[in-house]
Amino acid sequence: MKIGILGGTFNPVHYAHLRIAEEVREVCGLDRILFLPAATPPHKEVAANIAFAHRLAMVQAAIADNPFFAASDLENRRPGKSYSVHTLEILREENPGDDFYFIIGMDSFRDLSTWKEYDRLFALAHLVVASRPGIACADPASLLPVAIRGDFCYHDSSKNLRHRSGNHVIFLEETFLDISSTDIRHLIANRRSIRYLLPPAAEEYIFKKRLYRG
Numbered sequence: 001m002k003i004g005i006l007g008g009t010f011n012p013v014h015y016a017h018l019r020i021a022e023e024v025r026e027v028c029g030l031d032r033i034l035f036l037p038a039a040t041p042p043h044k045e046v047a048a049n050i051a052f053a054h055r056l057a058m059v060q061a062a063i064a065d066n067p068f069f070a071a072s073d074l075e076n077r078r079p080g081k082s083y084s085v086h087t088l089e090i091l092r093e094e095n096p097g098d099d100f101y102f103i104i105g106m107d108s109f110r111d112l113s114t115w116k117e118y119d120r121l122f123a124l125a126h127l128v129v130a131s132r133p134g135i136a137c138a139d140p141a142s143l144l145p146v147a148i149r150g151d152f153c154y155h156d157s158s159k160n161l162r163h164r165s166g167n168h169v170i171f172l173e174e175t176f177l178d179i180s181s182t183d184i185r186h187l188i189a190n191r192r193s194i195r196y197l198l199p200p201a202a203e204e205y206i207f208k209k210r211l212y213r214g
Helices: 015-028 052-063 084-094 106-110 118-124 146-151 181-189 200-209
Strands: 002-008 032-037 069-071 099-105 126-131 152-155 160-163 168-173
Touching (some): 015 032, 015 168, 032 052, 052 069, 084 099
Parallel strands (some): 002 032, 002 099, 099 126
16 A cells, blocks of 8 residues: 655644645555654644644544545554654554655755654655745755765656655645644634634534633
8 A cells, every 4th residue: 555644743633734635645646644643742842732632633533534544643652752763664564565655844854854863764655745836946856964865866757856765755836725733723722713724523622622722
């Protein structure tokens, strides 16, 4: 199977998360998109101290009507920080016959050198980099950390970078929805509507559990 991996705090999950997952699934011909809420993010704290169980439940509610989407509690089942390289290693061990597509934003791709053992990510999965509409890069290799540029070549047939492992770095121009979890949390704290920013099932869960009330 070809499986897309979309990680994040999902605090809360919203339509921009779902839309990029759907676009990657379609463009890359994936069989499934696996949403992986981070239990203990290495680069930031979980805002409002929302428990992992709540964030996972919101994702499950949001994707319940899409048969191609699934959620996993993998990062909560293992100790320590939620490092992507360790998550991908476990997924490959548990699903040796599957092909993984790790989805990240262009901002994260540019900061990849700050990630733990970032150089190993490319051998564990294809990377799908979601860029903003109209933001083109004439030289994709220039965005890679200098230390690993020699591990890549430009693959003419796919128009993407190819790692020495055979995996690709795929640049996908997404439909940009200017929605942020931070803004949603602020709206809730100020008793304002969040309708049309996230799926109704996730919104219902938030108000049922009285999350983000300040």
